[in-house]
Amino acid sequence: MGAALASFCAASPLPASAQLERWTLERTVTIGDAFDPETGLTRVGRVIVQGDRMLVAQPLEHRLRVFSLTGDFLGFIGRRGEGPGEFRRVGSMGVHEGRVWVGDPELQRHQYFDAEGRFVSSARIKGHPTMPASSLLSVRGILPDGSRLVRYALTSADEEAGKPGAVFRFGPDGLLRDTVAMIVGRNNVVRLLGIGWTVVSTIPVSYRSLLSVAPDGSGFVVVHRTAPTSAEPHTFRVIRFDALADTAWAREIPYDPIRVPAAWRSRHVERQVRDIVEEPTFPEGRIRRQLERAYGALEFFPPVGGVRAVPDGSTWLRLRTGVESFEWEVLDQSGRAFARVDAPQGRMAWVDAESLWFVERDELDISYLVRYVIRRP
Numbered sequence: 434m435g436a437a438l439a440s441f442c443a444a445s446p447l448p449a450s451a452q453l454e455r456w457t458l459e460r461t462v463t464i465g466d467a468f469d470p471e472t473g474l475t476r477v478g479r480v481i482v483q484g485d486r487m488l489v490a491q492p493l494e495h496r497l498r499v500f501s502l503t504g505d506f507l508g509f510i511g512r513r514g515e516g517p518g519e520f521r522r523v524g525s526m527g528v529h530e531g532r533v534w535v536g537d538p539e540l541q542r543h544q545y546f547d548a549e550g551r552f553v554s555s556a557r558i559k560g561h562p563t564m565p566a567s568s569l570l571s572v573r574g575i576l577p578d579g580s581r582l583v584r585y586a587l588t589s590a591d592e593e594a595g596k597p598g599a600v601f602r603f604g605p606d607g608l609l610r611d612t613v614a615m616i617v618g619r620n621n622v623v624r625l626l627g628i629g630w631t632v633v634s635t636i637p638v639s640y641r642s643l644l645s646v647a648p649d650g651s652g653f654v655v656v657h658r659t660a661p662t663s664a665e666p667h668t669f670r671v672i673r674f675d676a677l678a679d680t681a682w683a684r685e686i687p688y689d690p691i692r693v694p695a696a697w698r699s700r701h702v703e704r705q706v707r708d709i710v711e712e713p714t715f716p717e718g719r720i721r722r723q724l725e726r727a728y729g730a731l732e733f734f735p736p737v738g739g740v741r742a743v744p745d746g747s748t749w750l751r752l753r754t755g756v757e758s759f760e761w762e763v764l765d766q767s768g769r770a771f772a773r774v775d776a777p778q779g780r781m782a783w784v785d786a787e788s789l790w791f792v793e794r795d796e797l798d799i800s801y802l803v804r805y806v807i808r809r810p
Contacts, residue, residue, distance in 0.1 A: 454772040458805035465801035479526040480782035518552035538571040561609040574646030579605030592622040647742040654742040661690040682768040690733040698728040
């Protein structure tokens with residue numbers, strides 16, 4: 434359906450960077466306290482802003498923390514378990530018909546909570562004969578008509594081999610309707626093999642397609658980033674889908690590939706060797722040789738490190754501008770670039786018309802949520 438329509442959309446060149454607005458960011462609010470059991474954050478998953486409150490997924494705790502937008506702690510939602518309002522794994526989150534939904538891929542269900550954080554109901558995905566019986570189905574978004582965008586988890590061997598994945602649309606009845614997009618390309622999963630042991634690791638470069646669903650289900654974006662074979666100008670493809678999972682626009686965006694330097698490879702190999710061989714059963718020499726082969730296959734960095742589909746119809750792309758530098762480029766509702774902003778350190782957790790929230794870590798690896806207000810010229 435939507436994926437097939439994408440090939441018929443004309444690709445137009447984007448304006449040069451000099452023509453784009455340059456936005457700046459002002460750091461305003463920080464949430465998190467390493468010594469407070471209420472506001473102290475563990476590993477941060479998805480983040481949802483709904484009205485004047487923020488819901489923060491805490492996967493290691495099997496629950497959500499709720500804050501005001503000024504950082505006041507408002508309470509918890511959920512706990513570990515399998516009953517109503519409980520989680521085996523906290524996955525994707527979003528908003529549908531004024532309620533927050535939270536996915537649980539292990540229980541293959543998603544639950545709805547009201548504005549006070551009270552459990553309302555739950556729903557399950559029924560799967561399909563074309564999907565492996567053991568697959569974990571993950572709801573990535575809920576469209577306005579109640580349809581669910583679903584992915585199923587590939588095995589690490591499938592990921593390493595670059596096996597295609599897919600985004601499926603299930604109807605409000607939980608039954609499969611169609612395939613709306615493909616997820617293709619080489620992933621960053623690496624299996625390190627020996628006699629009697631296997632280590633599954635990841636490297637910080639992937640050419641796998643990116644997927645982002647607007648939190649309110651008003652659309653989603655897929656970015657295909659194929660690996661270049663030379664330093665000549667290349668392109669990556671961005672496809673925006675609307676609330677019906679039909680293609681809204683598709684563009685080929687040009688970029689100049691950035692080569693992976695040998696020093697960068699060596700630094701990351703050493704870091705992973707140090708982390709893995711903390712377990713004495715894993716031989717350092719063999720681990721190092723296999724990682725060097727995996728990193729040696731990397732010639733160029735992928736041009737895009739992240740994507741955000743925003744409810745206002747805009748699309749944010751995290752573009753690599755150097756070996757260690759990035760910028761966020763903002764595309765309008767037709768897919769044309771109109772602004773750029775320097776990327777803070779950390780992971781973007783939320784974006785709206787006025788501000789950005791990022792997950793940042795201090796020197797002790799403690800997580801904080803930081804709000805940046807957008808300043809336009």
